[in-house]
Amino acid sequence: MIEKSTKAARGTVQCENTNINLLKANDFVADIIKKEMAKTSTLLINITSSAGSGKTTLMQKTAEKLKDKIKIAVMVGDLETERDADRIRETGIQALQIVTGGICHLEAQMIHQVLDQFDLENIDLLFIENVGNLVCPSSFDLGEDYRVTLMATTEGDDKPKKYPKMFLTSDMMLVSKSDLLPYVPFSVEAVTKDAREVNHELEVIQISSISEEGVGEWCDWLLEKVQQKKG
Amino acid sequence: MHETSIVNSIMRTLEHEFESEKLNKMKAIHLKVGILSNIEPRLLHNAYSAYHLTNPGYHHVQLHIESTTLKIQCEVCNHITDVKNYRFLCDNCERPSKNVIQGEEMLIHKVEFND
Numbered sequence: 018m019i020e021k022s023t024k025a026a027r028g029t030v031q032c033e034n035t036n037i038n039l040l041k042a043n044d045f046v047a048d049i050i051k052k053e054m055a056k057t058s059t060l061l062i063n064i065t066s067s068a069g070s071g072k073t074t075l076m077q078k079t080a081e082k083l084k085d086k087i088k089i090a091v092m093v094g095d096l097e098t099e100r101d102a103d104r105i106r107e108t109g110i111q112a113l114q115i116v117t118g119g120i121c122h123l124e125a126q127m128i129h130q131v132l133d134q135f136d137l138e139n140i141d142l143l144f145i146e147n148v149g150n151l152v153c154p155s156s157f158d159l160g161e162d163y164r165v166t167l168m169a170t171t172e173g174d175d176k177p178k179k180y181p182k183m184f185l186t187s188d189m190m191l192v193s194k195s196d197l198l199p200y201v202p203f204s205v206e207a208v209t210k211d212a213r214e215v216n217h218e219l220e221v222i223q224i225s226s227i228s229e230e231g232v233g234e235w236c237d238w239l240l241e242k243v244q245q246k247k248g
Numbered sequence: 249m250h251e252t253s254i255v256n257s258i259m260r261t262l263e264h265e266f267e268s269e270k271l272n273k274m275k276a277i278h279l280k281v282g283i284l285s286n287i288e289p290r291l292l293h294n295a296y297s298a299y300h301l302t303n304p305g306y307h308h309v310q311l312h313i314e315s316t317t318l319k320i321q322c323e324v325c326n327h328i329t330d331v332k333n334y335r336f337l338c339d340n341c342e343r344p345s346k347n348v349i350q351g352e353e354m355l356i357h358k359v360e361f362n363d
Contacts, residue, residue, distance in 0.1 A: 031361045037261055039254060039279070039354040121250055152286050153250050156354070181334040182284045185346065214335045217344030 046125035050160030057137040060246040063159050066167035068149030071193040073101045078226040080108040082236050093146040094123040122153035141243050151180040165189040170197050174208035181215045189220045196225040251295035276310040278358040282351035289313040318351030
């Protein structure tokens, strides 16, 4: 075989500029979820935070306050156990556990797989309680209308700059466990300033599911968004 | 866990985009990942090595990862700012901005194939 005498070396490489998003598959499914939700005008809210910042307790409190006004359901992700869904069901609303089996975040595919378990026609507000983790869940669009991040007063007020992407992609920060403020070295002002340096549009509510501080404001915000979604 | 699932997702995406004949000639994968993407290049390289243990077909394919810094472009004055210390403020007019133009990407930027 005669070798080509051109200047192109043997094993010339051919390049394809692709610019494909690594999470293309996820974003494709997230779009499907968005369309499903639009059909029934169901508001979808993705709740994120570190583990132990009070997501499930807030779900219980929110269900208690709003279940007579609107139809609410929750899907909750954890690495193992059905515990959180059991706690939420005790308030009388539908809750479904997604056990990720070790995966540190929820992906759109996991949400889409369980969507048919819900009678979306009759649900005004569907919460996704994400896996407790401020890192990985920030990268995965679940087709939500709003992303709400809890930031507990027991966690320390330095978190927004440590986990900037979560705060950049959130619409609302709930400073949770505010009833503990007298006992912990935590400044709501400092955490709000840091978070708004990352995301100037971030809404902030100081909230406690125990003392019920801010719960009214939170519920009003939800009702307003449910109304907006219904157009 | 996270890096492993990202490597799987990259390989699945490529298998979806290109014919298997072409994939057999794949030489290198170039990724572009922003500082905000939560992808740590070193860990991704490790996960990629681990991937070959169960999928030896691609063991000769090199992985290149380019990290990108964080930049915003002001919606008002169009000035481009390198974001330092996660302060999303325009250098020029001091207005806050969320208009990230670089630093969030997670892209399969380029794929090389042997001729």
